[in-house]
Amino acid sequence: MQTNNELFIMKYHLSVLLFLLVIGKLSAQGSIVDSIKSLIDKSKADTIKVRYLQELAEIYRVSPDMKNLDSAVHYGNKSLTLAKNLKDQRGVVGALLVLGRSSRYETDPIKAIEYFQQSLALAEKIKDTLGVIRGLRGNALLQYYKGDFKHELLYYQKAEYLARKINNAVELRSILGVIGKTYLILGQPDSAEHYLQQALNMKLNDEDPFSLSHMGRLKLYRQEYKNALQYFNRALAIYQAKNDKFRIAQCYYDIANQYEEQNKLDSALKNYLLAFEAGSQGTDSLYTIEGVSEYIAMVYEKLNNLPQALRYFKISYAAKARLKTKENLSKLLNLEFDEKERKREAAATKMEYRSKVRLYITLGALAIISITSFSLYRNNRIKKKTNVVLKKQKDAIENAFSELKQTQAQLVQSEKMASLGELTAGIAHEIQNPLNFVNNFSEVNQELLVEMKNEIDKGNIDEVKAIVNDIIDNEEKINHHGKRADAIVKGMLQHSRNSSGQKEPTDINALADEYLRLAYHGLRAKDKSFNATLKTYYEETIGNIHIIPQDIGRVILNLITNAFYAVNEKANLVRDSGNENLPAGQAGYKPTVTVSTKRIGNKVEIKVSDNGNGIPSKVVDKIFQPFFTTKPTGKGTGLGLSMSYDIIAKGHGGELQVETTEGEGATFIISLIV
Amino acid sequence: MKVLVVDDEQDVKLLFEQRFRKEIRKGELEFIFAFSGEDALVYLNQHEHEAVLILSDINMPGMSGLELLERIKQKYHKPPPVVMMITAYGDAQNYDTAKKLGADDFLTKPVDFTLLKEKLKPIY
Numbered sequence: 001m002q003t004n005n006e007l008f009i010m011k012y013h014l015s016v017l018l019f020l021l022v023i024g025k026l027s028a029q030g031s032i033v034d035s036i037k038s039l040i041d042k043s044k045a046d047t048i049k050v051r052y053l054q055e056l057a058e059i060y061r062v063s064p065d066m067k068n069l070d071s072a073v074h075y076g077n078k079s080l081t082l083a084k085n086l087k088d089q090r091g092v093v094g095a096l097l098v099l100g101r102s103s104r105y106e107t108d109p110i111k112a113i114e115y116f117q118q119s120l121a122l123a124e125k126i127k128d129t130l131g132v133i134r135g136l137r138g139n140a141l142l143q144y145y146k147g148d149f150k151h152e153l154l155y156y157q158k159a160e161y162l163a164r165k166i167n168n169a170v171e172l173r174s175i176l177g178v179i180g181k182t183y184l185i186l187g188q189p190d191s192a193e194h195y196l197q198q199a200l201n202m203k204l205n206d207e208d209p210f211s212l213s214h215m216g217r218l219k220l221y222r223q224e225y226k227n228a229l230q231y232f233n234r235a236l237a238i239y240q241a242k243n244d245k246f247r248i249a250q251c252y253y254d255i256a257n258q259y260e261e262q263n264k265l266d267s268a269l270k271n272y273l274l275a276f277e278a279g280s281q282g283t284d285s286l287y288t289i290e291g292v293s294e295y296i297a298m299v300y301e302k303l304n305n306l307p308q309a310l311r312y313f314k315i316s317y318a319a320k321a322r323l324k325t326k327e328n329l330s331k332l333l334n335l336e337f338d339e340k341e342r343k344r345e346a347a348a349t350k351m352e353y354r355s356k357v358r359l360y361i362t363l364g365a366l367a368i369i370s371i372t373s374f375s376l377y378r379n380n381r382i383k384k385k386t387n388v389v390l391k392k393q394k395d396a397i398e399n400a401f402s403e404l405k406q407t408q409a410q411l412v413q414s415e416k417m418a419s420l421g422e423l424t425a426g427i428a429h430e431i432q433n434p435l436n437f438v439n440n441f442s443e444v445n446q447e448l449l450v451e452m453k454n455e456i457d458k459g460n461i462d463e464v465k466a467i468v469n470d471i472i473d474n475e476e477k478i479n480h481h482g483k484r485a486d487a488i489v490k491g492m493l494q495h496s497r498n499s500s501g502q503k504e505p506t507d508i509n510a511l512a513d514e515y516l517r518l519a520y521h522g523l524r525a526k527d528k529s530f531n532a533t534l535k536t537y538y539e540e541t542i543g544n545i546h547i548i549p550q551d552i553g554r555v556i557l558n559l560i561t562n563a564f565y566a567v568n569e570k571a572n573l574v575r576d577s578g579n580e581n582l583p584a585g586q587a588g589y590k591p592t593v594t595v596s597t598k599r600i601g602n603k604v605e606i607k608v609s610d611n612g613n614g615i616p617s618k619v620v621d622k623i624f625q626p627f628f629t630t631k632p633t634g635k636g637t638g639l640g641l642s643m644s645y646d647i648i649a650k651g652h653g654g655e656l657q658v659e660t661t662e663g664e665g666a667t668f669i670i671s672l673i674v
Numbered sequence: 675m676k677v678l679v680v681d682d683e684q685d686v687k688l689l690f691e692q693r694f695r696k697e698i699r700k701g702e703l704e705f706i707f708a709f710s711g712e713d714a715l716v717y718l719n720q721h722e723h724e725a726v727l728i729l730s731d732i733n734m735p736g737m738s739g740l741e742l743l744e745r746i747k748q749k750y751h752k753p754p755p756v757v758m759m760i761t762a763y764g765d766a767q768n769y770d771t772a773k774k775l776g777a778d779d780f781l782t783k784p785v786d787f788t789l790l791k792e793k794l795k796p797i798y
Contacts, residue, residue: 531737
């Protein structure tokens with residue numbers, strides 16, 4: 001009973017101490033250390049003493065005020081020896097974990113990993129789940145320091161599973177928080193939020209400043225500045241209550257960072273300076289000073305306070321130089337670590353051995369620069385900044401691209417409208433003619449019918465028959481010209497409309513002829529003096545070919561319009577050079593445009609030739625390029641031929657070629673496979 | 675009286691033949707058709723002074739009606755025949771040019787055949 005009572009009292013003491021530790025009321029840590037020490041002195045060499053020793057080591061390890069890793073290791077070792085003597089397996093696990101955590105990961109990861117591996121193996125053996133969880137976390141922490149966040153995550157996820165299994169809320173919340181942090185480092189904000197929110201949702205006695213801080217960073221990542229600031233402030237309040245200078249510095253740094261992102265430089269500077277002040281007093285001050293002073297310098301530079309900028313750059317540089325010495329040391333240690341690691345792993349199963357050697361070889365390279373969480377986060381921030389710049393550039397490029405596409409679409413439309421404008425007059429003429437015929441023939445038929453009535457009255461059957469034949473002929477003509485007008489209107493609509501992209505059987509001869517007439521009359525309507533001889537050679541046996549009629553029509557129209565332009569230019573040239581009083585034809589030059597169709601094997605060729613001045617050899621390579629034009633400004637968009645080329649080559653898998661002799665003319669050949 | 679009709683629209687032939695079928699039947703008018711300015715000149719060269727009246731469209735591929743008019747009036751035929759111009763646009767510019775080149779009269783498309791008949795009556 002007596003021992004049981006003692007045990008109870010001691011357990012009570014222990015849980016009070018643990019509680020105090022957990023809620024972070026560490027302002028009176030000195031006295032806590034004293035009281036534990038007195039408890040240790042009073043207690044017998046039993047398993048309770050093992051725990052007290054571990055508690056003491058933990059306080060020396062984590063307490064911001066009392067942090068002393070040497071003391072932590074000292075008490076950890078004491079606990080380990082005692083536990084081994086007592087064959088207290090759980091005590092051994094706990095002691096190994098304390099020793100592992102108390103190792104300097106940055107400078108001496110070998111010891112740490114040995115402790116963690118041992119504790120993990122033992123905890124698994126004795127089914128000490130909490131021990132396993134802590135062993136996993138220890139291993140995770142090492143991966144973190146090595147920069148292998150994916151492996152870190154794997155360890156944490158195993159730990160999370162176990163923590164849920166044994167319903168350990170404190171452990172679970174802490175694990176959820178670090179998983180969130182790791183996802184944030186990996187640039188997976190949604191996953192990070194999922195875990196951090198879980199951690200923050202857990203109803204425990206206090207709030208988890210770690211998760212609050214990282215939730216703040218997440219909000220900052222998403223540029224939700226107000227939310228970010230709120231989370232940072234909440235975390236800051238908790239760390240201030242604990243008087244944890246290192247973490248306070250981090251909070252100020254986060255807050256400053258948040259202001260700097262919004263370009264509120266004065267507030268940023270104020271908080272960086274607070275971070276510097278707190279960081280200088282806290283643990284790991286070199287890292288804090290190195291990082292923060294560089295940011296202070298940069299903000300001063302932005303504020304044009306160059307003397308201060310220089311001062312803080314110097315501070316940062318000095319801190320860096322001192323860190324470098326440390327890092328060089330750790331580099332050596334890491335090489336040794338790799339070697340030992342390989343030897344140790346050789347005993348393990350082959351599969352694990354292989355994957356781990358591979359892992360550690362990779363890690364070895366990464367581990368050369370072992371950095372604190374602070375500088376890791378800083379790297380992440382730089383990465384994020386780079387990402388922001390890249391994203392801005394990407395956005396700018398995307399904007400420019402969509403603007404270009406819009407402009408291109410507008411230009412294509414204006415090219416269509418320009419050619420439609422050329423067509424309008426031609427269309428008016430072309431519609432007027434068939435309409436005249438329709439009107440005239442129907443009038444004639446009316447007269448003929450009156451006449452027929454008279455002839456019937458006279459009983460002159462032969463005459464009636466003759467008149468009926470005339471009426472039938474005329475009706476045919478009316479029908480023919482009605483359809484002609486109809487086709488022209490439809491063609492015009494098709495031209496102005498966006499291409500349906502549908503290939504359909506098309507009479508290429510009719511199509512070519514239609515556009516030839518439209519182009520000709522269109523030009524004539526605009527330029528009364530223009531004239532040209534049109535020659536057409538249509539191979540009647542071609543039959544229907546499978547094309548997008550409005551697109552091919554557009555190409556033919558374009559080529560014919562160009563041909564007319566070319567012959568007109570030459571005609572003007574001939575007229576201007578000394579034959580001013582003579583019409584173009586009389587100077588010996590006959591402007592001629594020839595359109596021909598021909599079937600060659602499985603191809604149909606449509607040729608548009610002119611006897612203009614031809615295309616100079618130095619520009620002949622450029623004529624299919626967009627925006628290339630020899631026409632005066634405002635006369636051509638420079639898109640006609642490039643659009644034509646696209647329609648033939650891309651839209652129909654055909655070819656568009658040009659043959660030209662300077663001074664003698666040009667021939668454009670469309671080849672379509674049928 | 676022989677009338678030379680110059681138009682690139684082939685159906686003009688049928689139309690004129692129908693419209694003037696009574697006059698043709700009575701032998702008052704005879705129509706000859708040319709479907710281009712060039713064809714018209716060829717005909718005129720071969721049949722000098724046969725055509726008393728020439729009715730020509732202006733807007734034709736190749737040799738235009740105006741060019742044909744110019745040649746008829748200035749180069750080949752003395753005394754030149756009566757030339758009536760038919761224009762689809764009826765605009766001032768074509769009218770003035772044709773007038774300057776010596777056109778005797780004008781018709782606008784669509785041709786008003788009643789009006790044309792009245793114009794022809796005093797000639798034949």
